[in-house]
Amino acid sequence: MRSHPLFLVYGVAILALTGFAQYRGFTFSRVNQLNNVPKSIRDNPGAYRSHYGFYPRYIGGK
Amino acid sequence: MSSTAVSPPVVKAKALYCPQCGGPVELRGFAHTLSVVCPQCGSVLDTSGPLVHILQKAQEQQRIEPGIPLGTRGKLDGGEFEVIGFQIRTITVDGVPYSWAEYLLFNPYRGFAYLSEYQGHWNFIRVLPLLPSQSGKLVRVEGRGYMLFQRAVATTTYVLGEFPWKAKVGDTAEVNDYVSPPLVVSAEKTDQEVVWSRGDYRTGAEIWKAFNLPGRPPAAIGVYENQPSPYGGELGSLWRTYIWLMVALAALMFWFTVSAGYKAAFQDHYVFSPGAKIEPSFVTPVFDLNGHTSAVRVDIHTDLDNSWAYFNLALINNTDGHAYDFGKEVSYYHGVEDGESWSEGSKKASATVPAVPAGRYYLRIEPELNEKQTSDMSYDVEVHRGVPSYGLFVLAGLLLLIPPIIGTIRRASFEAARWRESDYGGSGA
Numbered sequence: 024m025r026s027h028p029l030f031l032v033y034g035v036a037i038l039a040l041t042g043f044a045q046y047r048g049f050t051f052s053r054v055n056q057l058n059n060v061p062k063s064i065r066d067n068p069g070a071y072r073s074h075y076g077f078y079p080r081y082i083g084g085k
Numbered sequence: 086m087s088s089t090a091v092s093p094p095v096v097k098a099k100a101l102y103c104p105q106c107g108g109p110v111e112l113r114g115f116a117h118t119l120s121v122v123c124p125q126c127g128s129v130l131d132t133s134g135p136l137v138h139i140l141q142k143a144q145e146q147q148r149i150e151p152g153i154p155l156g157t158r159g160k161l162d163g164g165e166f167e168v169i170g171f172q173i174r175t176i177t178v179d180g181v182p183y184s185w186a187e188y189l190l191f192n193p194y195r196g197f198a199y200l201s202e203y204q205g206h207w208n209f210i211r212v213l214p215l216l217p218s219q220s221g222k223l224v225r226v227e228g229r230g231y232m233l234f235q236r237a238v239a240t241t242t243y244v245l246g247e248f249p250w251k252a253k254v255g256d257t258a259e260v261n262d263y264v265s266p267p268l269v270v271s272a273e274k275t276d277q278e279v280v281w282s283r284g285d286y287r288t289g290a291e292i293w294k295a296f297n298l299p300g301r302p303p304a305a306i307g308v309y310e311n312q313p314s315p316y317g318g319e320l321g322s323l324w325r326t327y328i329w330l331m332v333a334l335a336a337l338m339f340w341f342t343v344s345a346g347y348k349a350a351f352q353d354h355y356v357f358s359p360g361a362k363i364e365p366s367f368v369t370p371v372f373d374l375n376g377h378t379s380a381v382r383v384d385i386h387t388d389l390d391n392s393w394a395y396f397n398l399a400l401i402n403n404t405d406g407h408a409y410d411f412g413k414e415v416s417y418y419h420g421v422e423d424g425e426s427w428s429e430g431s432k433k434a435s436a437t438v439p440a441v442p443a444g445r446y447y448l449r450i451e452p453e454l455n456e457k458q459t460s461d462m463s464y465d466v467e468v469h470r471g472v473p474s475y476g477l478f479v480l481a482g483l484l485l486l487i488p489p490i491i492g493t494i495r496r497a498s499f500e501a502a503r504w505r506e507s508d509y510g511g512s513g514a
Contacts, residue, residue, distance in 0.1 A: 027322040030488045034330035038337060041481040045341045048380030050439040050474040055410040060401050068366040068449050073397040073410055 103128060105139055113156070113169045114191050114247050121247035124155075129244060129253045141253040149173065152202065152303070153188055155246045159296030161209050162285075166190035166198055168296075170246035176237035176260070178508075189248060197249060200292065201284065205305035206312060207292050208269060208284030217263075217270060217281055222509055224263045224270055226283065231263035231270045234310045234507045239273075262310060266503075269311035286311050308502040316496035323489040330485050334478060341473035350374055350381075351468040357394075357452045358461045366451035371403045374446055374470050381409075381441045382472040383448070386433040387464040389417045394462055397451035398436065402444050409438045437472065 064071045101110050108125030112118045112132065119133045120140055127148065129141035151171040153159075158167045170189030175182050185203035192198070199210035217224040222233035241256040259274040267286035272279055286309070289302025305312075351372035357365065374381060385396055393416035400409040413436040419428035454462055504510060 027319065027326045027488075030323055030326045031330075033488065034326060034333075034485055037481050037484050038330065038333055041334070041477055042337055042341075044477050045337070045473050047378055048440045048471070048474075049477065050380050050437045051476045052411070052437045052439055054438050057399075057408040057410060058406065060399075060406040060408040062403075062406065064401065064449065065368050065403075065447065068368050068451070069364040071366065071399065071449055073399065073412070073451065 101130075101132070101137055103130060104137055105130075105142065112247055113167060114197075114249060117191070117197070117249045118169075118247040119249055120244075120251045120253065122245050124245075127245075131251060132247075133251065140251055141255075149243055149245070151186065151188065151245065153200070153292075153296055153298065157296050157298070159292075161190070161198070161200075161295050162211075164192050164195045166192045166195070168200075168246070170244070170248045170252070172241055172245070172248075172252060173243035174239040175242045176239050178237060184242065189246065199282070199284075200287075202292075203309065204307060205289050205303045206309035207287040207289060208311070209287055210271075210282050210284040213270070213281040213283050222263075224272075226270055229265055229268070231265040231268070233261065233509050234264045234269075235262045236260070236508065264311045266311045266317075267313040284311065286313060308499060308506070310503065310506065312503070314496055314499045314503075316492055316499060320489070320492045320496050323492040327485060327489045331482065334481055334485065338473065338475070338478045345469070345471045345473055347469075349467040350470045351448070352465065354463065354465050355450070356461050356463045357454060359454045359456075359458060365453070366397070366449060368401075369448040369450065369466070371445050371447045372468065373444075374441060374468075375443055376471060378440050378442045379471040380474060381438045382435050382469045383413070383438070384433065384435045384467040384469065385413060385415060385464055386467075387415050387417075387462055389415060389432050389462060391418050391420070392416070392455040392458045392462075393430075394455065394464075395453040397449075397453070399449040400438055400441065400446055400468075401449060402446055404444055409441065411436050411438060437474065439474075 060071070101112065102108065103110050103123035103126060105128040106123060106126035108123055110121055110123050110130065112121060119131070121130050121132055122128070123130060127143040128139050131138040131140040151168070153168050155168050155171060158165055160166075167190065168188050169191045172187050172189075173184050174187060175184040177183075183203075185201055188200040188202075190198040190200060197212070201208045201210060213226065215226070217226045217231075224231050237260055239258055239260045241252065241254055244252050244254060257275075261272040261274075263270045269284040269286075271282050271284065273282070289305060292298075293300075293302045351369060353369060381400065383398060383400070387394060393414065395412060395414045397412050399411075402408070413434050415432065415434045416430040417428070417432045418430055419426070421427070448466065448468065450466065452462070452464075
């Protein structure tokens with residue numbers, strides 16, 4: 024049961040990268056990041072303007 | 086087959102004179118030689134009897150020098166063989182002639198063997214001591230199956246040296262080749278007999294080394310009928326390695342799934358009233374996200390029924406004001422149409438926020454609801470920390486699949502190139 028040495032190195036690198044990405048919480052999800060959201064948002068949530076306006080919304084049904 | 090190398094004794098060759106030109110002719114195959122070509126005039130001489138007869142007068146073609154000179158000795162298959170004969174044989178396929186060279190080798194203890202060469206591809210050939218079993222396009226020799234590759238009539242177009250049969254230009258034989266790389270089994274049919282032989286593929290470098298020839302062998306062109314695939318053994322090890330890596334990937338996925346745990350960092354229940362004339366957005370209490378930087382998943386479970394809702398969400402760090410802004414739609418529809426029930430969508434949905442550092446956070450939630458819906462929507466929100474991204478595992482699995490897929494394609498291409506030269510297609514084995 025001989026393994027392929029080059030593929031083994033490649034595969035272990037893929038597994039290591041996958042493990043690292045999982046540990047650090049990388050995903051394919053898209054989110055916008057904003058800095059310095061004022062604390063006043065907690066008292067007035069309506070003052071916050073979402074920056075996620077381009078997200079496609081489903082409005083249908085069969 | 087013995088593995089002991091036995092060098093033939095240095096025996097003085099028997100000499101005779103060519104009745105055509107009077108030139109001296111040496112015989113290296115002793116009493117086995119039934120014909121020999123005069124090296125001076127090219128006449129083929131019959132040496133089967135006490136008197137030498139001319140079997141064929143001088144060949145008209147231009148003299149051809151074999152790549153391995155007559156008289157050269159080399160070690161093959163554990164024995165030392167001397168090149169005593171050389172012939173060129175030609176087949177014609179669709180009007181195109183294809184020629185290959187055959188060297189007759191002799192060892193007093195091991196008998197005769199052959200070396201064939203076509204476009205830099207070599208075969209070491211021995212006559213089979215047993216008759217293969219034959220079934221359609223398949224023959225079996227010692228339990229190994231060989232597929233029919235080629236059937237053609239070969240004509241001897243040039244001879245040089247000596248042979249244990251009365252070889253001459255114009256001799257014909259029907260040649261059937263059956264392949265099982267790196268071996269080939271050939272049946273040569275003449276009016277008198279059928280001779281089965283088995284060839285073992287050799288590279289030019291192996292032949293040059295065996296005969297200690299100067300220079301470099303001619304480069305091999307194309308894929309030969311019994312040339313072993315360079316990807317054959319590699320492919321097996323590629324797929325074996327792939328299986329082991331997939332097992333490791335599955336273990337990694339299991340470990341991250343189990344270590345993520347199921348305890349929510351935050352959870353609460355809410356009700357959205359579409360008729361209420363109040364600001365729909367609100368914030369949750371502050372909660373802790375502990376540990377190292379990792380992904381955060383927000384789960385929303387609703388009681389939607391033939392409706393949709395959209396949630397504008399922001400995960401905001403209560404300390405530094407850093408916000409992750411995202412959204413999630415939930416929709417669930419069902420019904421009966423033409424007597425068949427159907428449903429689409431789901432009452433629940435999840436959104437994942439990548440690489441969130443530890444800290445104290447809160448969620449800002451702003452629900453929107455289908456304007457046709459007048460009833461309240463109740464929903465639960467859960468926040469989970471350290472969740473694995475299964476998309477990354479899928480990506481890793483696909484990346485791991487690339488080398489064995491490439492290996493499989495390369496091997497298939499090699500086999501396709503082999504069988505393109507065949508009239509019988511083959512199984513690609």
